[in-house]
Amino acid sequence: MGQSEYLLEMLDITKEFPGVKALKGVTLQIRPHEIHALVGENGAGKSTISKCLMGIYTPTSGKIIFDGEERTNYTIKEAMAFGVSMIHQELSPVRDRSIMSNMFLGREPMTKYGTIDWKKMVEEAKKWLKQVELEVDPRTRMADLSVAQMQMVEIARAISTNAKLIIMDEPTSALTEREVEQLFKIMRKLRSEGTSMVYISHKLDEIYKITDRISVFRDGEYIGTEDSDKLPLDRMIQMMVGREVKDMFPKVQCKIGEPFLEVEDLSHSKFFKNVSFDVRRGEIFGIAGLVGAGRTEVIETIFGILGKSGGVVKLAGKEVNIRNSRDAIKSGMALLTEERRHNGIFPILDIRFNTTVANLQGYINKFGLIDKKKIKEDTDEYIRMIGVKTPSATQLIQYLSGGNQQKVLVARWLLTQPEIIFLDEPTRGIDVGAKSEIHKLIGKLASQGKCVVMISSELPEIMGMSDRIMVMREGEVTGILDNTTNVSQEMLMEYASGVRNDYQ
Template sequence: MANDYILELEHITKTFPGVKALDDIQLKVRKGTVHALMGENGAGKSTLMKIIFGIYTPDQGTVKFKGQEIKLSGSKDALSRGISMIHQELSPIPQMTVAENIYLGRETTTGFGWLDKKKMVEDTRKLFETLKIDIDPNAKMIDLSIANTQMVEIATAVSYNADLIIMDEPTSAITDKEVEQLFAIIGSLKAKGVSIIYISHKMDEIFRICDDITVFRDGQYVGTKAAKELDQESLIQMMVGREIKQVFHKEDADIGEVVLSVKNLSREGKFNNISFDVRKGEILGIAGLMGAGRTEVIESIFGIHPPDAGEIYINGVKVSIRSPRDAIKHKIGLLTEDRKITGAFLPISIRDNMIISSIDSYLNRGGFIKRKLVTDMCNLFVERLSIKTPSLDQLIMNLSGGNQQKVLLARWLLNNPDILILDEPTRGIDVGAKSEIHKLMSRLAQTGKAIIMISSELPEVLGMSDRVVVMHEGRKKGELSRAEANQEKIMELAYS
């Protein structure tokens, strides 16, 4: 019955220049349930959530909330009506405190109109106690880890006491312990009758906490089913419209001589005495819990934060890498962990994002860019990586997260590196795009590229790696061959 639904969307259409993001979409969310929204990147999930939260206005269609048709004028309007949202891309005010971020735009004031910072800190502390979050309300956001920043975002959404909470990839940057905290929070919210729209590419989460699942494909509605009526295989088929028989497209490659050798690399307070080799044609996985120092090690190799001690050898020759420019000269590419903060230049075009690290290769003798050559090469990689865009002139900020990731991969492939470092290459990527990226990794290895992959997803580490280095609290705890590696051994090393 209609009164069973807290949210009803009918015939929603939204078009951006050159792209029809949503085409006659529908969605119905029952009261007091967790409703998963699934689909490949570019399917329209985030666009629809921004409509529900008042950031975008639909071109056509109706939105009903609590049985009444509404037309939202912005996110403040949505919040005032009882709709809050945990955004996929984190955007805190870095120089403000945790408490100030949580109460931004609804600050507590004294009787004289001054900010009552003490009251905001007390209220934040009470909120954190309820949610079992251990973060100092007085800490500045810039000093928090990505995981704690995500937990603050979650707490902020809950603090509005909303009737509907949108959670867009809420576990993409948090540890297993914090995932359990989030699931406990979701359970308590459901018990109070709160409805949740949950977006995640992690299938185990979907089947664990969700009651209903709606699938979109290419901006169109595919269907809605009870979670208990589906399994992983049938859900994947709904999402991609085809059966993906092999999730991890790891193919054999000829593994040759050592290309990169790291010896006793150390950086004070981050990691200590790290050594490993990577060979031509090999995919080396680096596993470990969040905070293990995985990203810090590869940032030192790439010259972002040079090490305090240790040596780096490329093809047997000792090299000094004190900046990313040095790394690029030595034919190293790095796909960073956070595509928004350290990867994409959001306000510029796909073309410019692609060539920014290899622009010197496209200059003529007069120092001008060979625009036709640039366009031809960029279009080649748009086709090879199946990047969904109307043109190279499209701003990268207008693409889905998965297509943004493919553009950043193309950036490094245009630079033709010998060593490619991929830090969480499929984070926030749907199952179809993951499959494409895994295929690409295998093809690159077969051409002789040496690949280092950091991943927090153990199935990905096991499925794609020829060898696995495991880290814990800044130290290398072990190294496993593909034949030796399994989930139990990796977790034992990661927790030791």
């Protein structure tokens, strides 16, 4: 087979950063008219190879052949010119500018007088938005769009460059099932029209639905490529993690004690009303529901981030008045937020700071100074205990994989010695191996008599880890189910969509 079989060949690509070999002689070959999955754990090298292809990084060594020509030392702009475009995992639109300004940023159509041709820009934007079936005025501000709509604008921008290859990095991480189906429909249409796509995702079920072939990376190395319909899931996971992950949900049977957290008729004027439940010591209490059900808002109200409009919160039988997160932490609560990059980590600071920031008060010695020795000891101990993969505690947290960032945040909250831990989507965007480790950690916390409240949009996770499951829909509780009985995914979806409701 000649080179013409492939639109893209990345051969023997190595990329070194100071002290780290991110890619070790990897290969990626993409055919015309195909959707090609790139899978691997966090830190496997998926994003690095994408950035090498996009011109963000220059490979240390290796060869890139695109559309029959070898490409070397090129910029992002040059990559777009020869036909590569990328939709990044973290959407970063200029929110105060219009859709069309975002789509044509840096390549605005010009009049013969050297000014921007606004009329042409509107027409062009309309044409490409129609391609992705987004019925909005291109003059609309990006800030007024939903996340799914912003995602569609990104795709419209990518195809407006006449891209032959589009890299999609976790494009469905913030989309509902209906929005995912819409995206897949557009991807199939693009493929039929001749566009190839590299699809990076941790959602393994989606990979089988939408892709033609799968390439697996592990620890910066290329493991292999198979047709999607010929690679069984357990084999793919084994290729990704280098071992079998037999137990994704290592649920430990814990002694369940007395109710510690009691919530009675809790309401927020905008997001939810009359929510009541209790959580017992040693229990993992799952909260399920579709996007917009009010799950996150309930725990943010308990934690004092949002103000309640009514209801009572009790801890160990006593009513508490939590006005802010400082009160919550003093009361023995911890909250692992859903958006770790936006309101969890401090990316430009090191692991040590990120681990101890919620408990800095506890490190002030009798002279009023911060005890740096104690901070070092505690950080090192928790990094070891939780299994954070890092060369040292002084590494900036932004350079860790998503799973390791999440472990640092778990360590942060454990240092505050909490009695109750709220986990909002604790494994979102985390690879299959790290998920299993986070699940073990959750089970360990429950076995120590802590109360664990876990929100998850992944029904197998909720069912695999929870003792009881509360389901919400549009700000109301529709059911609280004992997970020792025959709870199924279908049953949870019926409660989440309002088909069932035994909580009137």
